[in-house]
Amino acid sequence: MMNEATLVTSNIWSIKANLTSSYQQTISDQLRQPTRQATFIGAILAFVFIFFGLIGNIILITTILSVKKLRSYTINIFIVSLQFNDLLNIGFNQFFVGLSYVNRGWLGGPVVCKLVVYFSTICMGCLLWHHCLIAIHRLIVVVYPNLLRRMSIKTYIIVSLVITRILPILCCIPSFLTDSIAYSPKALRCSIRNKLQIYINITILILLPNVIIIFCFVGIFFQVFHATHTTGRMNANSISISHSLRREIRITKMFAVLFTLFFLGYHPYGFVRAFDKRGQLHPDIYVLLTLLYCISICASPLVYGIMNNQLRHECMRVLFNCWRCQKKNNNYEKCSHHRLKITETKSLTVTNGISGVHYNTESPLMVLSIQNRSTLISSKKKTPPTTVLDTADV
Structure with missing residues (x-):
């Protein structure tokens, strides 16, 4: 009897201990998660920017691909490649992040969570290396125009597009080989826990392209500063050269604004995720940083529309033509129905x-x-009498 009593009391104490430990675990999980107000506001803003980002990217890609004049420019090919990358990032990665804010937990399962981590890393590296190779192209166009005449633009475009896709995929090999992705309740999404993968991402996918981009923009700035002081002493023949230079400077400014927007949107999020290992920051800060990253990606069509007059006018023309075609189709359907x-x-x-x-x-x-009788009567009335000539005497 004593053994049974001690066994029952020990079982009761073990059950109580398990209940208290599970309760403490749930309390700690709730403390590590973002607040309900932050996730509610984050979900609304995320889906609003996702909607406008998808619509803007689709309109921009459709305009460039449908207008032959825009397709002939080298820089627009880079823009189309960038926007396809943003479509994947917005439509897949940011969409599941918005769903996690609605559900206050990950909704896609562990496989989708890992895919979002891989796609986020690949899209981030692809975007930065796109800006890097665009900055190199801008440096060659503005500073070294003689080199631009000797090089093959088609080869440069093909090599650039291949590098921007292959290099981020190769950098994700450590995560492919090891199971180093785990769920983070603070960010409501999965994150990389492999130190080697984090080091590769920081050095190859973040720091190296950033240094090259800044170096190219500094070189372009000094060239423009030197050109503005020498154009006053040039004759009328060099005025056309200065106009072409101004056009290239406007394009360079546009990509500088895009890079600055991405720099301010992604890099705080990336560095905080990389260095906050102990989880000392409040979870709502992760929601704010994720929204900044989402806004920086979705706002790129707006920057193209504001800073590129040709793209803006062509997008408006394509939308107006689509509206007119739709109106004509509706009128044709009405007329055909009436007929x-x-x-x-x-x-x-x-x-x-x-x-x-x-x-x-x-x-x-x-x-x-x-009907046959009526047609015969009408044909008899309409046909004039014909005179038959006698050809016997001819």
Whole structure:
């Protein structure tokens, strides 16, 4: 009896200990998660920017691919490649992040959570290396125009697009080989826990392209500063050169604004995720940093529309043409429907000289005979009398 009593009391104490430990675990999980107000505001803002980002990217890609003049420019090919990358990032990665804010927990399962981590890393590296190779192209166009005449633009575009896709995938090999991705309740998404992968991402996918981009923009700035002081002493022949230089400077400014927007949007999020290992920051800060990253990605079509007059006018023209085509199609459908009604009403009654005879009251053979008789009468009335010549005497 004593052994049974001690066994029962030990079981009761073990159950109580398990309950208290599970309760403490749930309390700690709730403390490590963002607040309900932060996730509610984050979900609304995330889906609003995701919607406008998808619409803007689709319009921009459709405009460049449909207008032959825009397709001929090298820089627009880079823009299309960038926007396809943003479509994948917005439509897949940021969409599941918005769903996690709605659910206050990850909704896609562990496989989708890992895929989001891989796609986020690949899209981030692809975006930065796109800006890096665009900055190199801008440096060659503005500072070294003689080198631009000797190099093959088509080869440069192909090599650039291949590098921007292959290099981020190769950098994710340590995560592919090891199971180093775990769920983070503070960010409501999965994160990389492999130190080697974090080091590769910081050095190759973040720091190296940033240094190259800043170096290229500094070189372009000094070239523009030197050109503005020398254009006052040039003759009228060099004024056209300064106009072309101004165009290239406007394009360079546009990509500088895009890079600055991405720099301010992604890098705080990336560095905080990389260095906050102990989890000392409040979870709502992760929601704010994720929203900044989402806004920086979704706002790129707005920057193109504001800073590139040609793209803005062509996008408006394509939208206006689509609206006119839709209006014409609606008018054509209305006219065809009206004509169909008229033919139906005409087919119900016969008006060629015979009144009061309806198709629904006569047999089909009688209707056909009436029609043939009416057509014969009308043809006899319309055909003029022909004189037959006697050709016997000719």
